Amino acid sequence: MTEQTLVLIKPDGVQRGLVGDVINRIERKGLTLAALELREVTVELASAHYAEHSERPFFGDLLEFITSAPVVAMVVEGDRAIAAFRQLAGGTDPVEKAAPGTIRGDFGLATQFNIVHGSDSPESAAREISLWFPSLNS
Ligand code: RTP
Numbered sequence: 001m002t003e004q005t006l007v008l009i010k011p012d013g014v015q016r017g018l019v020g021d022v023i024n025r026i027e028r029k030g031l032t033l034a035a036l037e038l039r040e041v042t043v044e045l046a047s048a049h050y051a052e053h054s055e056r057p058f059f060g061d062l063l064e065f066i067t068s069a070p071v072v073a074m075v076v077e078g079d080r081a082i083a084a085f086r087q088l089a090g091g092t093d094p095v096e097k098a099a100p101g102t103i104r105g106d107f108g109l110a111t112q113f114n115i116v117h118g119s120d121s122p123e124s125a126a127r128e129i130s131l132w133f134p135s136l137n138s
């Protein structure tokens, strides 16, 4: 089933020059880009995006990090795009959970600096796409 998912290349990924590699992996997988923008993130947007984690001990660090430098925000489209991008990203902890060959497994060392975000369900994808790309019709 064709889906859309919201993908972010987080500040660490942009600053380390991994934008091209991440997009390359998305395209090689067979997924396509429906929207793409380099974006400064406000605290308001970051808080809304990560609202589900607002009570977690790492929430403050997460907001500080995600607003520290520009991110690349994308809407990625294709067959089972939500699960397909989560597969490309690998697990949240780049060492304990993400396998080699995934974005996080290949490039990450710390859970806080895990390079990419991808929506985790159709509900999250719809919510996040309308948050980041309100003018996009889907
Ligand atoms: P994301 O939302 O960024 O795609 O990552 P995820 O689904 O794999 O992980 P999630 O549980 O949603 O956590 C969101 C982000 O919060 C940071 N985090 N830090 N210090 C910690 O224990 C911790 N746990 C999570 C990570 O940057 C994670 O991607």
Ligand code: MG
Pocket (backbone or CB within 6 Å): 120
């Ligand atoms: Mg998540």
